[in-house]
Every structure is written in structure tokens, then in C-alpha cells.
Amino acid sequence: MAQRVIAGRYELQQLLGRGGMGEVWVARDGVMQRLVAVKLLQAHLGTTEGEELFFREARTAGTLSHPGIVTVHDLGRDRDGTLYLVMENVPGQNLAVVLGKGLPPVGDVLAWTTQAADALYAAHTVRIVHRDLKPANLMLTPAGGVKILDFGIARYISTRTMASRVIGTVAYMPPERLLGKVGDIRGDLYALGCVLYELLTGRTPFGDLDTPALMYAHVNTPPAPPSSHRPGLSPHLDALLVELLAKMPGDRPASAADVRDRLHHLPASSPPGPPPTPRAEPDYRNGGTVTGGLRPPPARPTMAKPSHQPWTHTTIGPVRTTPAVVDGTVYIGSYDKKVYALDAVTGTPRWTHTTSSGFWARLAERVVSSPVVVDGTVYIGSGDKKVYALDAATGTPRWTHTAGDWVLSSPTVVDGTVYVGSDDCRVYALDAATGTPRWTHTAGGWVRSSPTVVDGTVYVGSNDCRVYALDAATGTPRWTHKAGGWVRSSPTVVDGTVYVGSNNCRVYALDAATGTPRWTYTTGGGVLSSPTVVDGTIYVGSCDGKVYALDAATGIPRWMHTTGSGVYSSPTVVDGTVYVGSDDKKVYAVDAATGIPRWIHTTGGEVRSSPVVVDGIVYIGSDDRKVYAVDAATGRASAS
Template sequence: MNAGRVHRHSAIPRVGTDGGFDGGADPEEAAARVLAGRYELVRFVGRGGMGEVWEGRDRAIGRRVAVKLLAYEQDDTADAALFLREARTAGALHHGGVVAVFDLGQDDADGSPFLVLEFVDGRDLASVLRDGGVPPLRVVVDWAAQAAVALAHAHDAGVVHRDLKPANLMVTDGGVVKILDFGIARFMGSAERSGNVMGTLAYMSPERFDEQPGDARSDLYSFGCVLYELLTGRVPFDRGNPIEMMNAHLRRTPTRLVDLQLGVPAALEELVLELLAKDPGDRPAGADDVHRRLRALTVSREDAPPPPKFGRRRSPRPATGTATARTAGGITAVLNPADQPATPRPRPAAGDQATPFPSVTAPTITKKPWAFHVGTPVSSPPVVAGGVVYVGSDDGYVYAIDATTGTKKWVFPTGNHIGSSPVVVGGVVYLGSDDGYVYAIDATTGTKKWVFPTGNRVTSSPVVVGGVVYVGSTDKNVYAIDATAGTKKWVFATGNHIGSSPVVVGGVVYLGSDDGYVYAIDAATGTGPV
């Protein structure tokens, strides 16, 4: 994009080692900046891998965003190139488990690049470990499985992350795990040998210390380090200095989980050891294989305390300086001490009161299966959120069913069959019906919030992004509806019925139509091909 004029303040506020501001503009004033005439900086969040991270607002469509500003020196082209590479690599990924990139621009005042990303409400796993210790086993397995799916998507797209660690994995208020910070990621096809080893030492694969840029198998090793830490509260190799840690990654075997008496299933320990294999060829075949094995595990399903809402993302730990270490082969590793793991925290003993953790996507279920009788065929795929199953039926009703007991919580009537799958966002259930309406229903009470009319049956499952509901109808139109008010924002006409569910990525709505075309439509304005 062509960045417009930055209004009012041009100095990027610097962040001190205590998380405060070091000189530059006053934080209150800096938050008034507007980048490219569109992205308003609202609140400082913290320092990320390549610069400062702000909560922002996209004035054009009223969307909450995250804005990353590169701490830029005019003559430092290397950092700028690395920053732009993050935009290219992360922007190539379109997956719910990867933080989305919306836009890229440059400050006209001082040339500093900025990146506009999806804003994630939640916390990074480093903060979760630091503040609450080791999560319950079932939570760890679910988080790891979610991360593995997102990682598999990145690898399928030819992108290797190269800096997987708990600080780069976010868990949202709803228990969804997202991978972020592709600051040193690269496309596999462009990888070349390099004497500069970039990453976080505690999670770095052995081959990275031999001038290898790392591939998908290197990410699996880092993933194994993360999984080991989530299970034990400590990284596999916790040594006193960088050289000893490098040596441990290259030559030592981590303490076996069985020896730590954590009650980890044998199949899970086997997977962790394979992930941490020194030879890349001995690691699992791919992240999709890791996901499959994690989901196949049978783990304890004891009830955990209800999770609190996280609210806004907490600031990442501020950088406190760097250290360098040189291997025998002359490889220089640039290390950030703030990225090193905190003091290990033990798993809470049975009966102990532990700090609650975020809810997981898959709810706790009873050991005795249940069946809920509707009476007519159910063709609407169900969704589960907050321990409740939401599903539509051919009888025209929407059902909310307790996921643990299988008992009815509420029933909501529509005017015809329901084949659309519901989506639950912000405590509201959204779905379409064959009566031609899109419904917004309070997820807790089952009461109607609003109803929006289309011209025909709605079999397309809606998606909700940035406070807007996007859905197709068999009246041939795509609708953008204000998620709060239920009012129309725009309508786009295709040539035939729409049963395809839309996908929204980078400010663009993608969907197919029975006219044989796939459409890309501007999410803000509803403009598409003429």
C-alpha cells in the first residue's frame, strides 16, 4: 500500500527495560498517532521480535488491530528487510491458528515500516507458564494439537517459522491457540546457509548450529522443546551459559518424562522424544502427523476451575539486552536473555488449588456418552463453545445442549429447516435458516438479539470478523451485516445461488458461487470484480 501522511507525532516512543518509555514522544500523545491516515495507535502493548507492538484501530472499518512498528534507523537496511520479510511470509498464510496480516506501510515522516495485524485477546504461553505454572495435562495436549495444525498449514505453504517458543504462541480468551511473530521466518525454497544463527537458544534445533537455515523438521524440534516445557515447567536443556546450552542441544538427551513422575502417557513421551531427536530424519514425518498423534491420546479429563477472561493481551517481557556466543564452527548466535525460560514451576499436585487456565476448544465431557433426541434429521454441523453444543435441526429450531450432560439449555425457533452451521462469537450465536433470515441469538439465554432478512434460503455458514457478519444466500447475494446492530453494511451480487461459506483474510472476503466463480470482495466496502 502507499502510506499516507502520519498525523501529529512522528517519533516512535522507545521502550525501556522496565517496560516504560525511554524518551521519544509522551505515551499519551504517541497513542494519538495515525498511520497512513487510517491506523490509529490506541495503546502500547510491548516490544515484539522486531519492534514495538501497539493496539490500534482501523478507522476505515472500525476494526481493532495490532500495529507493529519497527525501531528503525535510516541506515539500517538489514532490520527493514527482515521486517518486510515477516510481512511477506506471514501474509502468505491464511489459517485461524496463525495471526493474520492485514496491511503493510511506511511512515512518511521517518521511513519506519509498520505492519498491521489481527489483534488477539489473550496471553502468550510464556506468561501463562510464568504466572500459573504447568497447565493440566488435557489442556497441554489440546493447545499442542491446535498449534500443530497451524504449523502444518505453514509448512504446507512452504514457510518455516524458525523461532517457535511459548512467547510466540498465544491462547485466546476462548482457548484458541495462534502462532505469531514470523520475524525471522522464511520460505523454505529461499533458505540458504548462513553464519548468523537467529532465534531463541533454548528452543533451537541442533542443525541450526551447523550453518543450516532450518526447515520444517527444525520447527518440529522447537515444537518439542515447547511441549516439553508445557509438560514439565522447564526447557529440555537448562544450562548456565549459551555454550553449554548449545552443547546440550547437540549432544545431550533430556531428562525423560517418566523419570520426573508426571503421569504423562507413554505415547506422549514417545512423541516428545521423537520431536527432540538430534537427527532431523528421526523426527515425526510432519506437523500433521504430530497433530494426529496428539488427538489420538487418551488423557485425564478431570474437571478444572472455570477460566477467567484474560481481557487485553498483556505486554510481552521487555528486552533486557543481548548476548552473543560463538561455536567451534564460528557460528555466532544472537541471544535475547529475556527469551530464556523462567524458573521451572512444578505441576500442581492432586487436590492443590492451581491458577486457572484458559478454556480449551474441546470441552470436558462425561465418561458416559449421551444422545440428545431432536426428532428430525440434523444436517447442520454443530459447534462447541464454553461447554455448550450449538446446533440447528431440520425442524427449524436451534438447540443449545450442555456438552457434559447432554441436557437442553435452551431452544430457539426459526421459520424453516436449518442447514447452516452456527458460529459463536462474543457470546452471540449467528446462523442462517431456510426461511431466508440470518439470526443473532444470545448464547447464554437463547433470546433473539436481531434478525436480518435475505431474499432466499441461507445455507451458507456465516463468519464473523471485526464486528461484521459475512454470509451468502441462495438469493445470489453476499451480505455484510453489523454484528451488534444487525444492520446491512453492504451487499454484493454474484450470478447464482451461494452455499459456500465465506472466508475473510487480510481485509478480503473469499467465497464461491453456483455460477462457477470464486470471488474476492473488499471486506470494508463490498466492492468486487465488475
């Protein structure tokens, strides 16, 4: 019997399972000649609401790039109207299946949960919430890695206070969701606590209750400590579960990174000696106290949670790099030839690293390349012709690689390889651990565009007016596209389309597989800003002093917002707001749907740095030699 083929490309081979969103099949990709997983929307969900949810899943998951999150390859609508989503085929078995075979070793449980927390942190950093974390959505690969599988009901964190409906699996659902509130990233931490509890004990925190009783327990009842079901567990695990399963979101850990780090250092078993004495804790709903539930050991000190406030930090040179904000630290470069690590809460320097000087000192003082932080290492280029790998905690160099000219391109790190361009007309692929070259590709002009790596292909622009698609493993060209001007804009790849700007006043949408143009849009000035694509809209700046919002499928303008000068900064879109800088010395926050300004913050210099928004703070640099931390809701800055 002939197998069904989706979109003339994906031959369905084996049904993996059915869920609330649809069916998942193993399929063979006839173009790439590889196995993939294909999700089909259930017929009964073929409503406008169901389709919106399906495409939101794809677009949300497609923005995430992390080894612990399943990769989205493609999506679309088949000829018969069926909606489909194509993902990497992850071998292994989900943790619900693993649990069905018996309790796993505690050490394995801690390792799996640590990996899941790290992946959640990557999603939360870009304001994406999973909202349905459970063992069935955590795939254990043969190599022992864990991947989060279904961002099927993930959404960008809403500014609303009440949810329109409850979506998810009740056994792992946080109390605030059951009470009708939207919730935020701390809801994922509660669900992760439920998963950890089940992996440790073989049962969910409240056992096999019927749905109404289970909902009541989530909201009102403290669960028994996991050590009561599995003697010998460390009291520190009990303590961590207290926080993860706290009824009030504010009582949970500050971030998934905090959970990850604590899991990494937790002992698997209890040390010799008497167990900690349970103590009563307030019952905030009934006005009394409860005893015998999950309790922290009395000796455990409470950790103060950071309070993010606006601040500014002054460097010695203009700041045009895009900040990287990771684990409470802001990493940024400056024209003063330094890389800075600043405390994200206060702006206090944690360390600075000075790049080389010498003959090139006057020009090489520029650190224009934006840092990227991966696995505790800061990767950044410099005008002194070097790529640096610095220890994120101390700034100590781990290695440097010397190119033939300035490195103004910002590095991209994927699967242990650093991809970066140089003014020596080359694209480099370097080993992330050692800096050893894996390959180089020579373009026809400077490479100041930052590479984008998707599905084994490196997309990058050059001053020879071309966009290149290179094999990520070998550097072999797959295609090139000739634009009408310099391509210093960094490509953005979403849903099989490459979006990129050019100095010839155009924005291009190119087929990611072939480089064939899908559409072009002409602005009134050069486009050196890199496009940002969110929910079917492209946001991009132009030297004509405008920010454009274009339909991703057609290039038709949705709105334009005019600033006082050229816009070289790349927009950042968070919670329905577009944040962008301009050469008129201002930072703008405009409504993503209409382009209407919400606030404007004035700096003392041109703003070519691209903003980064984390925990309600906008981090951005300016030519006035300052790094700003500005309140994302109001644009308020410190008085200094």
C-alpha cells in the same frame, strides 16, 4: 509531540517491544475506535526476502481463528514504504515476564500449557507450524487465558526435506531443525515441551549453555527430569516430557491434541510412594546407552499411534456435505437424513444420528449442511428445518432449534454463538450452549450461503442476489452489496477483502468495511463454489467446469483447469496442491502454482462435497453414497 499515524488510521501510542521481525506498538484505530497492536517491519529487513517473510506471517496468521491465537485485523504498506501488521491488542503479560516473578503454581502451568496445545492443534489441523514457540510468545490475559502471539516465522508445511536456513530461538529449537531439516508439527511439540519444562522448573531443559553447547545438547543430551529441579512433581509429568523432548520426531506424541488431552488429566504432584526407577535407554547417535536423564515410569503403557490408510464408507444417500475431521473422527451428513461420525483411520462408524422425518421426510432426508465441531459439540443443519447440537463423542442431542424452513446453510461458531442461514430467508444467531436465539436478520431470499464471521461482522449471501455484512452482536446491517445473481457461495474474508461468487458467473472482491467492489471477474458459468484464498491467490470453481486461480489483489487469472462438468465443490489448498471435486464424478489434485493435474480419482457419482485434508488423507463425499478417504499424495483409494 505528534504521534506517528500508520496508513492514515493507526496512531502509534506506546512501544511494546522490539524483536527479530520489527517493532510492536500499541495504537489506536481511528476508524474502529479501539486499541490494536501494530507490528512494523524493521528497516534492515526491508529486502525482498524480509518483505515476503512479513507478508507470509500476516497471511498465515490471518487464516487462523481460535480463542488461543491472536487475531490479525489488517496489513499493508504505509506511504513511506513501511510494512505493517495490525493485530488485536491482548492485555496481560507474556509468560517470560510471569516466570521472571518466580515459579508459578503447577496447576496454573498445566492449564496454560493445555490451552497452548489446543491452539497449536487448531493451527496444525490446517497444516500451519509456528516454529518459534517460547514463553515470550505466550500471552497470559487477565482472565487467565493464554494466546499464542507470533506466527512470524510460521509457514505451510513444506514438502522439502532440507531447510534453507535455521529460524527461531535456539533454547526451544528441536533437534531436527538444528540438523538442517525442515521439520513438521512435531517440532512445535518439542518447543512446547521446552516451554512446559521451563514453566515447571524456572530453567530451560539444558540451562544457560552457550549457543554451540546448547545446540549439541538438543541433538545429543537427554535433559534431567523436571522433578529433579522441583521435587514433588508427578512422575507422569516426567513421562510426558520424555516424549515431548524426544530427539527423534517419531517418538513424540502424535498430535497437539494428544498433548492437550494428557495435560488435562495429569495430576500436578507425585502420589505417595517411591519414585520410579530410572532405566537406561538407547543412545541412537553413539551406539551406547545413557543413564540418569529424563525417563518414563516403567509401568506406563506405550500408546499405539494411528496409521492412516485409504478407505471408503457407504451411506444410504448421496453425500454432499464437507467433512469435519476433529480428534481422529470424521463427521459428515448424508441425504439419508443421518449425521455420521466415522473413525478417521478406518472409516468404522462410531455413531450415527438420524434427523427428524414426518411430513417433510422425502425432502428433509437431506442433510446438506456441513458439520462444524467446537468444544466437543457437532453443529449441523438439516432439511427438517432444524439446527442440531450433538455430543461429538456419542451423537446425543444437546439441543435443537427449529427454523421456519430447510437449513441447508452450514453453521459457523464464533465466541459462543452459532450463525446459520435458512430457507425461511433468515440468518440466525443462536447461543452455542443452549440454542436460544440471540437475534435473527431477515434477508430477501433463501440463505443457503454459510456465514463467515470476522472482526465482529457476519458476512453471508442470499438468493435475493445480495451479500450482507451484519453486526455479529446484534444482527444490524452494516452494508449490503447487490450482485447480479443468487449468492449461494460462502464468503471468504482475507486481508480486509470479502471474496464471494454469484450465480451471475462472477467472482467479487468487496471491501470488507464498506462493501465497495474492488474488482470482479467473469467466468463462463455460475459460481456456487466458495473461494479459497492462499498466498495471494483465489481458487474457486464454476458451473462452466473450470477451476480458476485468480490474483487476489487484481482478479487477473493465473491459470484455469478444465474438468468434465460443473464444479460446485469448494477447493482446498494444502502443501501446494489444490484438491477439488466435480460433477464429472472425479476428485482432482492439481498443482497450486500451475493448475497441472497431479492425480485424478474417479468416484461413482457427482462430487459436490468439498475435500478436507488431514494427515496426508483427503476426506470427501460423493453422490454415489460414499465417503472416501484417499491418499493425498497419490489419489489411491481402498479396493472396496
